[in-house]
Amino acid sequence: MERYVAFSLTDGVFVFDGDASRHFGVVRRGKIGDKMEAVFGDRAYLAEAVSLDPLKARMIGEIGREKPALPGIYVAFSLLRGNRHDFILQKGTELGAKGFYPFVSHRSVVRFSKGEESQRRQRMEKIVASSLEQCRRDDLPIVHEPLAFDELVGRPFDGNRIIADEGLRGEPSTLLGYLSSHKGNDLLVLIGPEGGFERYEVEKAVDSGFEAVSLGKNILRAETAAIYCCSLFAALEEG
Helix, strand or coil, X not given: CCEEECCEEECCEEECCHHHHHHHHHHCCCCCXXXXXXXXXXXXXXXXXXXXXXXXXXXXXXXXCCCCCCCCEEEEEECCHHHCHHHHHHHHHHCCCCEEEEEECCCXXXXXCCCCHHHHXXXXXXXXXXXXXXXXXXXXXXXXXXXXXXHHHXXXXXXXXXEECHHHCCCCCCHHHHHHHCCCCCEEEEEXXXXXXXXXXXXXXXXXXXXXXXXXXXXXXXXXXXHHHHHHHHHHHHC
């Protein structure tokens, strides 16, 4: 049964975007009355199609969760050239990330002009929604508006906070040890841009309550670092 992310729910009827409408009506050749699964917020529901263009479906009932909600990882990443951060959104969603915080730091190559924040966020939300439909998660990760680095580290966060510090390159990874001793809480991880963070940025993050960790002896690309963190976090929390 196909699963789609709804962008609104009114009087028990889900409404979906054009991509979902095309996939259901054209690719899957769906018809009025066909069943589907709808994700809205952090819940999944069984629904029945009542309109094809736009796609709308009436709620039948909530799909029960098999397991209680686990602590989650939130990934803060610098905007990357060639939209390489799309990979972080896609694979992070598949690995269970609860949210994403795009940011711009001193060495960020990609920046945004005033007024672009909402447009970038909408594009990222589409990528996350598509990945969620593919991996059949029940809860939709939150994509936050792109922020400046100083704004991000100054925001309150109810959980543990770490920053991947390239200044520790060459040392054995301390990430696994940190995660093992801090299980049971949400985690926010900061991943730097091409070239890494400036020293003053790492120091500012540490002064704001983040702990600097090493990701190991090898130099990792930003998207690899993000998936490495997500993978270790998921393995420990689900194990």
